[in-house]
Amino acid sequence: MADANQSSEEVPVDSREGNSQENKPEFSEDEKTLIARMYNLVGERWSLIAGRIPGRTSDEIEKYWTSRRSNNE
Template structure:
C-alpha cells in the first residue's frame, strides 16, 4: 500500500471517529441537568458523575463540561 493510500484510509478512520465523538457529545436535557446537579455536589469527579449516567464515560462528561462551561470549570 502506498503512503497516499494509507493516508486516505487513515483520514477516513479519523473523520469517522470525529463523527462518532460528536454524536456521543449530544446530551439530552435530562443528562445536562443531572450533570449540573452532580457537579455541584461532587465537583470534578467525572467518574462518579459518569457512573450515574448510563452509557456515558468519565471522559465524555469531562469533555462536555469543559466545552459547555469552559469559564466555570
C-alpha cells in the same frame, strides 16, 4: 428516486456520523441537568458523575463540561 440519490450525495452518511462523534457528544436535557447537579455536589469527580448516567464515560462527561464552561466565558 432521483431525489433520494441527490440527498445522499449532498451529505454522505459516513461524514455525518463521523462529525457527530468527533465533535461533542449529544446529551439529553435530563443528562445535562444531572451533570450540573452532580457537579455542584461532587465537583470534578467525573467517574462518579458518569456512574449515574448509563452509557456515558467519565471522559465524555468531562469533555461536555469543559466545552460548556468554555462556551460561557
